[in-house]
Amino acid sequence: MEVVYALWLRQIRRYFRSGSRILGTLGQPILLLLALGYGIGAIYERAGAGDYLQFLVPGIITQTVLLSGVFWGIIILMDKRFGFLSELLVAPVSRTKILLGSALGGATISIMQGSLVFILSLFLGFKPYDWLLVVPALAVLALTCVALACFGAAIASSVNDFQGFQGINNLLVMPLFFLSSALYPLDSVPTVLRVISTCNPVSYMVDALRFLLINQTHFGLTKDLIVIGITCVVALAFSVNRFNRIQM
Amino acid sequence: MAQEIIATNNVTKRFGDITAVDAISFSVKKGEIFAFLGPNGAGKSTTIKMLTTMLRPTSGNLHLAGHNVTKERDAARKTFGIVFQDPSLDEELSAYENMDLHATLYGIPKPQRLKRIQKLLELVELWNRKDAMIKTFSGGMRRRLEIARGLLHEPHILFLDEPTLGLDTQTRNLMWDYVKRLSDEKGMTIFFTTHYLDEAEAVAERIAIIDHGKIVASGTTPELCKQTKTKSLEAAYLKLTGSTTRDDDDSGDNNGLNFKMALRNTRLR
Numbered sequence: 001m002e003v004v005y006a007l008w009l010r011q012i013r014r015y016f017r018s019g020s021r022i023l024g025t026l027g028q029p030i031l032l033l034l035a036l037g038y039g040i041g042a043i044y045e046r047a048g049a050g051d052y053l054q055f056l057v058p059g060i061i062t063q064t065v066l067l068s069g070v071f072w073g074i075i076i077l078m079d080k081r082f083g084f085l086s087e088l089l090v091a092p093v094s095r096t097k098i099l100l101g102s103a104l105g106g107a108t109i110s111i112m113q114g115s116l117v118f119i120l121s122l123f124l125g126f127k128p129y130d131w132l133l134v135v136p137a138l139a140v141l142a143l144t145c146v147a148l149a150c151f152g153a154a155i156a157s158s159v160n161d162f163q164g165f166q167g168i169n170n171l172l173v174m175p176l177f178f179l180s181s182a183l184y185p186l187d188s189v190p191t192v193l194r195v196i197s198t199c200n201p202v203s204y205m206v207d208a209l210r211f212l213l214i215n216q217t218h219f220g221l222t223k224d225l226i227v228i229g230i231t232c233v234v235a236l237a238f239s240v241n242r243f244n245r246i247q248m
Numbered sequence: 249m250a251q252e253i254i255a256t257n258n259v260t261k262r263f264g265d266i267t268a269v270d271a272i273s274f275s276v277k278k279g280e281i282f283a284f285l286g287p288n289g290a291g292k293s294t295t296i297k298m299l300t301t302m303l304r305p306t307s308g309n310l311h312l313a314g315h316n317v318t319k320e321r322d323a324a325r326k327t328f329g330i331v332f333q334d335p336s337l338d339e340e341l342s343a344y345e346n347m348d349l350h351a352t353l354y355g356i357p358k359p360q361r362l363k364r365i366q367k368l369l370e371l372v373e374l375w376n377r378k379d380a381m382i383k384t385f386s387g388g389m390r391r392r393l394e395i396a397r398g399l400l401h402e403p404h405i406l407f408l409d410e411p412t413l414g415l416d417t418q419t420r421n422l423m424w425d426y427v428k429r430l431s432d433e434k435g436m437t438i439f440f441t442t443h444y445l446d447e448a449e450a451v452a453e454r455i456a457i458i459d460h461g462k463i464v465a466s467g468t469t470p471e472l473c474k475q476t477k478t479k480s481l482e483a484a485y486l487k488l489t490g491s492t493t494r495d496d497d498d499s500g501d502n503n504g505l506n507f508k509m510a511l512r513n514t515r516l517r
Contacts, residue, residue, distance in 0.1 A: 002352055013341065013345070017381075018340070082335070083332060083335050083337075084337065086332050086336045087337075087350070090330060091354060092322040092355070
């Protein structure tokens with residue numbers, strides 16, 4: 001347990017020491033909130049669908065933790081490239097513990113990033129439906145973060161260079177975000193898009209947050225939680241499997 | 249009879265069609281300083297990786313201090329410290345934090361940690377820089393810290409994979425003096441690889457030369473010279489391994505040394 005904690009602490013320390021990274025990963029969500037929230041918000045309202053900013057915030061929070069989770073998976077890749085992973089792999093500790101510590105560190109950082117975006121959105125005019133429900137929303141967010149950090153760790157374990165990671169980012173992470181319910185309500189999109197989004201676990205993560213924060217849902221909270229739970233388990237198993245296969 | 253602390257028996261490692269290490273057997277006695285030499289791609293790093301549990305052998309047995317490396321992995325891991333060929337510190341942590349993380353990984357009890365870390369950091373003259381980030385350290389300082397870290401859990405065996413690569417003469421001498429002292433005073437076994445034969449000649453008590461995945465000769469420097477009817481280790485080495493350069497089929501072993509070896513060889517001819 002102490003090992004997992006030490007590796008977790010390592011990630012947290014690195015996070016607080018890299019001010020530029022904190023700001024860098026916050027820049028995009030702020031931009032999206034401003035450009036989409038205010039820019040498209042006006043048309044959205046004229047279409048009679050209500051306040052777009054309220055609708056958008058849970059989507060952008062999810063996007064933040066998706067990006068941050070995958071981004072912090074890079075740490076495994078950096079350890080691999082810059083040699084520190086050798087030190088970890090010859091230590092008398094199981095690989096699962098090494099992975100767990102790093103992934104939990106990544107997940108914690110994601111939660112902090114997601115919460116920061118939430119706080120920022122309050123300044124932009126976001127109002128949660130019920131402040132009491134923010135607490136379970138954070139719990140859902142935490143589960144989401146664990147799933148996505150594992151996902152990031154699995155990708156990082158599978159590739160050997162940063163170019164490969166970049167490619168996967170473009171091929172996987174971007175579609176996961178854009179083809180989900182993060183940006184648009186699923187009720188009114190063409191069938192193809194709806195089918196794709198329904199298969200995308202990220203949609204359920206957004207949907208659960210949206211239910212808890214603004215009392216709007218497409219799938220219903222029960223379905224959301226089941227899908228998030230399954231995603232979490234699958235991502236964990238996937239990352240353990242990939243990490244165990246690393247050969248130096 | 250001194251005890252055999254490193255023992256390998258018929259160890260083979262194949263990567264697909266390539267046989268990197270071909271049925272090698274050798275042993276190192278407790279407290280010995282043992283040099284493992286060979287051209288690039290000869291199988292040195294692969295052997296070290298198998299001994300240090302990073303790679304599984306295709307066949308054969310390896311033992312460290314009596315522990316089977318594949319079957320009792322964690323017990324075997326506790327017996328050795330290693331300084332890798334490539335840097336392996338966390339750049340964004342301080343020297344102290346790197347040491348402390350290592351102490352946690354090896355399960356060193358908390359009360360002993362501070363004392364041990366302080367002693368080792370003082371020894372490698374880094375105690376006054378303990379809170380500085382590794383990214384501000386020079387190459388020599390990093391190497392010294394890596395050695396200190398490798399010793400933190402008081403291993404019986406210290407593996408040094410090309411430890412002096414890129415170090416200045418002062419740091420090299422300092423390092424070898426220290427390594428010799430460790431071997432003399434603590435009876436620690438030292439297993440190292442190097443491309444600098446003068447180093448091997450000066451420090452090692454016994455030498456094995458590996459080429460094309462096979463051990464072609466082993467013994468003390470005088471023994472190797474006698475076997476090959478040559479006058480220096482370098483001459484013996486070149487006679488045994490030939491003076492042409494190799495393709496580097498050992499992925500972990502590429503530091504532009506082919507070029508250096510080529511230069512050396514032309515100068516000798």
